[in-house]
Amino acid sequence: xxxxxxxxxxxxxxxxxxxxxxxxxxxxxxxxxxxxxxxxxxxxxxxxxxxxxxxxxxxxxxxxxxxxxxxxxxxxxxxxxxxxxxxxxxxxxxxxxxxxxxxxxxxxxxxxx
Amino acid sequence: xxxxxxxxxxxxxxxxxxxxxxxxxxxxxxxxxxxxxxxxxxxxxxxxxxxxxxxxxxxxxxxxxxxxxxxxxxxxxxxxxxxxxxxxxxxxxxxxxxxxxxxxxxxxxxxxxxxxxxxxxxxxxxxxxxxxxxxxxxxxxxxxxxxxxxxxxxxxxxxxxxxxxxxxxxxxxxxxxxxxxxxxxxxxxxxxxxxxxxxxxxxxxxxxxxxxxxxxxxxxxxxxxxxxxxxxxxxx
Numbered sequence: 384x385x386x387x388x389x390x391x392x393x394x395x396x397x398x399x400x401x402x403x404x405x406x407x408x409x410x411x412x413x414x415x416x417x418x419x420x421x422x423x424x425x426x427x428x429x430x431x432x433x434x435x436x437x438x439x440x441x442x443x444x445x446x447x448x449x450x451x452x453x454x455x456x457x458x459x460x461x462x463x464x465x466x467x468x469x470x471x472x473x474x475x476x477x478x479x480x481x482x483x484x485x486x487x488x489x490x491x492x493x494x495x496x
Numbered sequence: 497x498x499x500x501x502x503x504x505x506x507x508x509x510x511x512x513x514x515x516x517x518x519x520x521x522x523x524x525x526x527x528x529x530x531x532x533x534x535x536x537x538x539x540x541x542x543x544x545x546x547x548x549x550x551x552x553x554x555x556x557x558x559x560x561x562x563x564x565x566x567x568x569x570x571x572x573x574x575x576x577x578x579x580x581x582x583x584x585x586x587x588x589x590x591x592x593x594x595x596x597x598x599x600x601x602x603x604x605x606x607x608x609x610x611x612x613x614x615x616x617x618x619x620x621x622x623x624x625x626x627x628x629x630x631x632x633x634x635x636x637x638x639x640x641x642x643x644x645x646x647x648x649x650x651x652x653x654x655x656x657x658x659x660x661x662x663x664x665x666x667x668x669x670x671x672x673x674x675x676x677x678x679x680x681x682x683x684x685x686x687x688x689x690x691x692x693x694x695x696x697x698x699x700x701x702x703x704x705x706x707x708x709x710x711x712x713x714x715x716x717x718x719x720x721x722x723x724x725x726x727x728x729x730x731x732x
Binding site: 395396398401404405408409412415416418419420422428429432433435436439440443444446447448449454455456457459460461464465468471472475476478479480482483486487490491 | 507509510511513514517518524525528533536540543544547551552554555556558559560561568581582586589590593596597599600601604607608709712713716717719720723724726727730731732
């Protein structure tokens with residue numbers, strides 16, 4: 384990396400794009416706060432929370448962390464391991480449902496004795 | 497955008513570039529600063545740590561037959577006698593997003609060699625982080641006064657306290673470390689270490705504005721984690 388050229392000016396992105404993303408993040412955060420403010424419940428609440436969350440995470444990663452402009456090799460190295468997390472979530476959802484079932488069955492119902 | 501040119505190496509974009517990267521000799525991400533590649537690998541491992549925390553929280557919350565404390569009420573603040581739900585958390589979220597924005601601008605102006613502007617933006621980012629940690633300390637002490645402990649709390653399921661302190665504590669530690677490094681880098685920027693290529697304290701690598709981008713990656717990641725904590729812990 385010592386051959387790095389110091390005098391070569393790097394190309395940067397226009398300030399407008401950062402301002403746009405910044406503004407969008409503010410709006411999305413405000414929206415997710417409003418979900419709590421208006422006390423939406425049930426499926427609507429979860430859908431809105433997850434939508435705003437993924438939009439915010441995507442904007443931060445794509446533009447603030449420059450992943451949108453990065454080479455595919457790096458993007459793929461970073462994003463594919465996320466599928467492992469998704470699998471883990473899936474496994475643990477099955478697990479907590481089973482744990483809840485056993486707790487209700489043995490502690491509350493009393494094991495059907 | 498930070499990637500320097502290497503003699504005799506031509507970067508290809510898209511999937512062809514990906515194949516060329518994966519099959520290249522000696523190093524994979526040719527032309528990428530090693531610190532940047534390593535920061536991404538570190539952030540990937542950190543993602544797994546925070547995922548484990550949040551997944552264990554999901555499992556703990558999902559498997560308890562006792563009602564989970566209502567975060568909307570637990571984290572409410574009294575303003576003029578009126579209880580406003582999640583007020584402090586919302587302010588903390590906006591502070592962190594603001595500091596993320598100033599960080600993004602610092603990276604941009606660093607590459608454009610606007611030394612002082614970059615330094616001030618780094619300081620503003622550090623100030624945002626410090627404000628965030630301060631508000632978190634306030635929130636912690638408020639909850640501790642109300643009797644929330646890792647093993648018990650007056651609002652509902654006992655697991656709440658341990659997950660709350662663990663997850664927000666770990667995130668707060670990240671923010672604090674970020675503030676320390678932001679201050680150091682702000683000093684180095686103002687002192688012109690990245691313009692003159694002065695060598696670092698721990699490494700013999702010459703100073704370059706790419707270091708601001710690497711620090712920026714860390715800081716945006718801290719913001720990113722908060723997005724998930726905010727959604728899953730405070731809003732769910």
